[in-house]
Structure formats: C-alpha cells, structure tokens
Amino acid sequence: MxxxxxxxxxxxxxxxxxxxxxxxxxxxxxxxxxxxxxxxxxxxxxxxxxxxxxxxxxxxxxxxxxxxxxxxxxxxxxxxxxxxxxxxxxxxxxxxxxxxxxxxxxxxxxxxxxxxxxxxxxxxxxxxxxxxxxxxxxxxxxxxxxxxxxxxxxxxxxxxxxxxxxxxxxxxxxxxxxxVDLDVFNPEQVSIHRAGIRRASGIPESVPLLLHVGSGFARKGVPQLLQAMARCAGGEFHLAIVGADRKLNALRATAERLGIGRRVHFTGPLPDVRPWYGAADGFVLPTLYDPGPNAVLEAMACGLPVLTSTSCGARDWVIPGKNGYLVDALDVDALSDGLLRLCALAELPASRLLARAAVAELxxxxxxxxxxxxxxxxxxxxxxxxxxxxxx
CATH class of the missing domain: 3.40.50.2000 (Glycogen Phosphorylase B;)
Structure with missing residues (x-):
C-alpha cells in the first residue's frame, strides 16, 4: 500500500x-x-x-x-x-x-x-x-x-x-x-508532578489550580478567561497558561491590571506539558473555534475535568456536571460561573474518573x-x- x-x-x-x-x-x-x-x-x-x-x-x-x-x-x-x-x-x-x-x-x-x-x-x-x-x-x-x-x-x-x-x-x-497515548497521559501524573510544580511556582497545595494549554491566545479565549477570572468573587484559585503568543507580555500586564497577576502563571510554550497536567485540578479552554484540540484530549486522559466552549469539538467528550461544563466562548459571566463550578467539580474524585473514561477508547x-x-x-x-x- x-x-x-x-x-x-x-x-x-x-x-x-x-x-x-x-x-x-x-x-x-x-x-x-x-x-x-x-x-x-x-x-x-x-x-x-x-x-x-x-x-x-x-x-x-x-x-x-x-x-x-x-x-x-x-x-x-x-x-x-x-x-x-x-x-x-x-x-x-x-x-x-x-x-x-x-x-x-x-x-x-x-x-x-x-x-x-x-x-x-x-x-x-x-x-x-x-x-x-x-x-x-x-x-x-x-x-x-x-x-x-x-x-x-x-x-x-x-x-x-x-x-x-x-x-x-x-x-x-x-x-x-x-x-492520545493513554500510557503517557494518565492520572499518575498527579503523584509524579503535583507537589514539585506547585512548590516551584508558589501555588499552595490546598488552592485549586486550573490549566489552559494552547497557542494563539485570542482564538483560544485567553482574554475572556482573564476577564472571567477577575469576576470570580471569592474565588482564590490559580490559573496556569501554557502556550506561545506575540501578545504574551501584554496579557501579563492585563492580568496585573485586573488584580489577578499573582494567581496567573504564564509559562510560555513547553515541549512537555505533563507536569502541569499533574499539578492541575481542572482544565479550561474557552476557545472561539477549535475542531478537536489535543490539549483537551490529553488533559482528560490525565483525569482533569474540563470547561470548554460550545464551539469546540471536544464538547463531544464533556458530560455537563459530571466531568466538566460547556459555555459560549464570549459569555464572560457564564465563563466566570463555570470556573467556580469547575473548581468545585474537581474536588470530586468521580469527576476525574469520568474525565479519563470519556477518552479511554481514543x-x-x-x-x-x-x-x-x-x-x-x-x-x-x-x-x-x-x-x-x-x-x-
């Protein structure tokens, strides 16, 4: 052939x-x-x-x-x-x-x-x-x-x-x-990487950490994500953003202006994201358009519940309220509420099991x-x- x-x-x-x-x-x-x-x-x-x-x-x-x-x-x-x-x-x-x-x-x-x-x-x-x-x-x-x-x-x-x-x-x-390589991306990343990444990044063990992975921040929803995070009254979670973008420094400044700079961690592009999958409690990708993002697939394989948009092909794998949530990419209020809901959902061990199960045949x-x-x-x-x- x-x-x-x-x-x-x-x-x-x-x-x-x-x-x-x-x-x-x-x-x-x-x-x-x-x-x-x-x-x-x-x-x-x-x-x-x-x-x-x-x-x-x-x-x-x-x-x-x-x-x-x-x-x-x-x-x-x-x-x-x-x-x-x-x-x-x-x-x-x-x-x-x-x-x-x-x-x-x-x-x-x-x-x-x-x-x-x-x-x-x-x-x-x-x-x-x-x-x-x-x-x-x-x-x-x-x-x-x-x-x-x-x-x-x-x-x-x-x-x-x-x-x-x-x-x-x-x-x-x-x-x-x-x-997705289900042997490489697996829930064991938590025991391997969680403590070390959080310690190195100044993220307390008891504080929820949400993760975003994707380059091209405008399409991937990072501006809306920062706005939504700033609106989360009482939410003290941290957010890690992995990826490349020409406006990375400008978005760092935006996070500072919104008063969330100390809780937002921009890593730039990384060849291996597994340590951050292991350190995180949930994954968020409010993308304006994404046909089938590998990052969501990898995150769920690692057992992370997901908040993504209705214009993302990964919506097929999300069972709202069970292993994640879906929102309109441009609805900042709904995204803000979804971030808090995701933090709460991530505390339930069943949500991690259901995230992994959703992609177990892929x-x-x-x-x-x-x-x-x-x-x-x-x-x-x-x-x-x-x-x-x-x-x-």
Missing amino acids: KIAIVRQRYNPYGGAERFVERALAALAAEGIDVFLIARQWTQAAANGFQRINCDPPSGGVFGGRLARDRGFALAAAKLMAAGQFDLVQSHERIPGCSIFRAGDGVHAAWLAQRARVLGAVGRWSQRLSPYHRYVLDAEANMFAHPALRAVICNSRMVADEIHRFYGVDRERLVLIENG GLPAMADRLIALYRRLIVGNGLQVSPDRVV
Missing part, C-alpha cells in the same frame, strides 16, 4: 501536526509505504517514512501567506498526480485529494465565529480579504471535486459544519478522533486501526463500509 500524506509545515506545538506525526509512525510500523509531501517537517527522519520535498518559491517577504499557501497547493497537486499513490490524504485544502482530514476545521465556520468578535470594519475587511477568499474557494472546490472519496473528521462538530456549509454527503464523513492504536481500515476499504474499491458509529 502506497499512501501520501500532505501537510505544508510541521509545528511541534501544533495539534494537527502532532496528529500527522503519530499517524505516520503508526502506519509505517504496519509496513505501509508512507510518503510525506511537505515544505518543512523537522521530525521526518525519526518516523520511518519518506519525505518528498515541496518548497516552491513563495515570493519572499512580499509574497505573504496567500502566495505561500497557493504556491504550495499548486506544487503539491502536481506531486500528488505524478506519484502513482494508492491514496492521497491531504491535511491542506487542495482539490484532487482522495481523502481530506479536516484537522483544522472548516474555514467558513471559523470565519463565522471570528466575525462575532469583529466590529463592522473588521467584518467588512474579513469578507474582502484575498486570503480568506482564496481559502474559502479552495475549501469549496476540494469538497466538490470528484476525486474526494472520504473526509476524516476529528469531531462530530466538524462533520456537522462540513455538511451544513458544503452539503457533503454524510456517508463520506468519517469520524476518527485524534489519538488511544493511538485505535486511531491507527481506524485509519488503516479506512484506507484498505477505499483501496479495494468496496466503498467506505464504515461502522455506523464512525459515519457522522
């Missing part, structure tokens, strides 16, 4: 890229010939797959992301056509792929959510943006292309959006959630099995024939 995976660049902190890395390693271990068509991929040599360099000129500093993305798409499409692959799975919006993995969600849905926080001028600019128009056209053309045989959705939310915005048949929408072997089964069904030409619970 000869399969090509298309992904423009690898970011070691990116959820979609980590999915690709895990999937490629699992497929290569099964003896499948895996080729990666990419512009940048720093981990390629370690995973037993073959890289096909795709780095066309992008116009330098004057080209911008539109020229970069369009140039990569055109070059990758040529490589896809010339490679004689049994299947091509693209993680970019490139018409002509046989499988599209919607790991980045639906651009049309993201723009609809983003418009909620923009003023009239911002919404006008978004509608006229050449880049957004290019992505929307590429998205529409890809979903309408006759070569497309299946769409891998990492959450039911994404499947619903693809069907609603583009009318793709439900039979072609296959649910394969991100996989291990890496299960993800690899579902991917390989999908590929084999498509290659033998018998249609999808996907298990009913996998068709969304």
